[in-house]
Amino acid sequence: MSFAYLYDDYNTAIMSERVRVRFAPSPTGPLHIGGTKTALFNYLFAKKHGGDFILRIEDTDQSRFVEGAEKYINDALEWLGLIPDEGVKQGGSYGPYRQSERKEIYRKYADQLLDSGWAYYAFDTPEELDGLRTKYEAEKKTFSYDVHTRRSLNNSIVLDEKQTKKKITSGESYVIRFKMPENVEIQVEDIVRGNVKFNTSTLDDKVIFKSDGLPTYHLANVVDDYLMKISHVIRGEEWLPSLPLHVMLYKALGWDRDMPQYAHHSLILKPGGSGKLSKRDGDKLGFPVFPLEWKSPSGEVFIGYREMGYFPEAVINMLVLLGWNPGTEKEIFSIDELIHAFTLERISKAGARFDLEKAKWFNQYYLQQQSNENLAVLYSKDLKKRGVDLGLSKVEKIVDLIKERAVFVSDFWEQSCFFFVAPDEYEEQTIKKFWKEETPEIVASCLDIIKGMERFSSTDIEAKIKNYIEKNEFGFGKVMNPLRLAIVGAGKGPHLFDIMEIIGKEETITRIEKALKTI
Ligand code: GLU
Numbered sequence: 001m002s003f004a005y006l007y008d009d010y011n012t013a014i015m016s017e018r019v020r021v022r023f024a025p026s027p028t029g030p031l032h033i034g035g036t037k038t039a040l041f042n043y044l045f046a047k048k049h050g051g052d053f054i055l056r057i058e059d060t061d062q063s064r065f066v067e068g069a070e071k072y073i074n075d076a077l078e079w080l081g082l083i084p085d086e087g088v089k090q091g092g093s094y095g096p097y098r099q100s101e102r103k104e105i106y107r108k109y110a111d112q113l114l115d116s117g118w119a120y121y122a123f124d125t126p127e128e129l130d131g132l133r134t135k136y137e138a139e140k141k142t143f144s145y146d147v148h149t150r151r152s153l154n155n156s157i158v159l160d161e162k163q164t165k166k167k168i169t170s171g172e173s174y175v176i177r178f179k180m181p182e183n184v185e186i187q188v189e190d191i192v193r194g195n196v197k198f199n200t201s202t203l204d205d206k207v208i209f210k211s212d213g214l215p216t217y218h219l220a221n222v223v224d225d226y227l228m229k230i231s232h233v234i235r236g237e238e239w240l241p242s243l244p245l246h247v248m249l250y251k252a253l254g255w256d257r258d259m260p261q262y263a264h265h266s267l268i269l270k271p272g273g274s275g276k277l278s279k280r281d282g283d284k285l286g287f288p289v290f291p292l293e294w295k296s297p298s299g300e301v302f303i304g305y306r307e308m309g310y311f312p313e314a315v316i317n318m319l320v321l322l323g324w325n326p327g328t329e330k331e332i333f334s335i336d337e338l339i340h341a342f343t344l345e346r347i348s349k350a351g352a353r354f355d356l357e358k359a360k361w362f363n364q365y366y367l368q369q370q371s372n373e374n375l376a377v378l379y380s381k382d383l384k385k386r387g388v389d390l391g392l393s394k395v396e397k398i399v400d401l402i403k404e405r406a407v408f409v410s411d412f413w414e415q416s417c418f419f420f421v422a423p424d425e426y427e428e429q430t431i432k433k434f435w436k437e438e439t440p441e442i443v444a445s446c447l448d449i450i451k452g453m454e455r456f457s458s459t460d461i462e463a464k465i466k467n468y469i470e471k472n473e474f475g476f477g478k479v480m481n482p483l484r485l486a487i488v489g490a491g492k493g494p495h496l497f498d499i500m501e502i503i504g505k506e507e508t509i510t511r512i513e514k515a516l517k518t519i
Helices: 033-048 069-080 099-115 126-138 161-169 217-227 237-252 281-285 312-320 335-341 356-369 372-385 392-405 409-420 428-434 439-451 458-471 476-488 496-503 505-518
Strands: 020-023 052-055 119-122 175-178 185-190 194-199 207-209 232-236 261-265
Touching (some): 033 312, 033 335, 052 069, 099 175, 099 207, 099 217, 119 161, 175 237, 185 237, 185 261, 194 237, 207 217, 217 237, 237 261, 312 335, 312 356, 356 392, 372 392, 372 409, 392 409, 409 496, 428 476, 439 458, 439 476, 439 505, 458 476, 476 496, 496 505
Parallel strands (some): 020 052
Antiparallel strands (some): 119 175, 175 207
């Protein structure tokens, strides 16, 4: 196993032991496929190294909480087969796994930071801060609560101990801010991005504990990663700006040697390549950006891969290649092959464009891999809705004949409706091309042959009709094309004699007779 290193002030390399990774979504809405990719990468890495894949729900921001989102996350992971080893549903020895149930844990660490001088109380009201922002903006500057401004603001750095205590005991609302040191050079080795350098002077004093008594994402995230013994943090690049603060929190809490290794993977881009694939793109561009359908609390519905007819294997295969490069030409990967091949080092830095055609290509492949029995079960549900109730074994035969060209099970109907309903129209251009003067006579002869048959299997019909064609020295198409038109109503469909066998002798006769009358 290869590890990247964190260099602390003394440039010592630190390695962690058991692989423990977490997927840590905030339940602020449905899981986006970008987030799903994060879950997948974490899962693959854990499984590859015989480690643990943990699901932690980061719900400390109560204002952004969305009803149903947590269930959605669990359902989506389940559908994709990315089952956590530890999590809100599974439990585990590092729980609870929902941050809102860990409230009591965080305050202690905020206090530790206050006591050691790494944090301070800030009493500035939201209105005061807004006022400052506006004032700065008017001067074409941006206000930042940081090393340059903190001394002129309302906080425990400026106030003496007595004044601070008085404010707190009198119930004045406060937050706790991290006191970012001035001019410290930090370097972190990100497994994907390489050496990430930053200077603390460019960073602000982030709120780590809020007035509602809950930690912010940053503190809770770092504390939990530490307490849950997370070895690697694999997450999207949108969290890269948070990395410096997280590194500093590890230092401030005295946990540098237990800091996980970081791997920030790239975003999934719009098909055109410009910008991140957003929630609205799916509906705008006609493809899902969510694994499952999502009904928002306000009643808005977003389509999901599952409901569109994608197989979970196809979604996994498509997703993994949006940002991970196997280093070979191979594109089709089973989950076991992925677990075997996956490495963090092969995650690409550049964003990958979503490609709808590729997604469909994967689905077509995985559809072909399904057993006919499974496909028949799926198709039967669709057929029932259309009022067709056919035995599973017949549907299985039909599916076997038509599946090759289908991308989704929902394509089956278009390619096989003629098995269930006789054509009531005949394709104009096919008539023009194949229904000639002598055709009715030929078709009538075929009808007689069919009527006289006892056994009615595809091979029996084929033998008899071929025999007729050869005897009369006709071209094959001269007979077959009009027959197909009579049975299917168009020039499409699988092997004609297979269709005849499945619809049966009686229906075959009825359709041919009807065609002779109508065309
Ligand atoms: N709660 C963060 C999110 O919603 C987690 C980021 C991280 O993995 O550190 O994605």
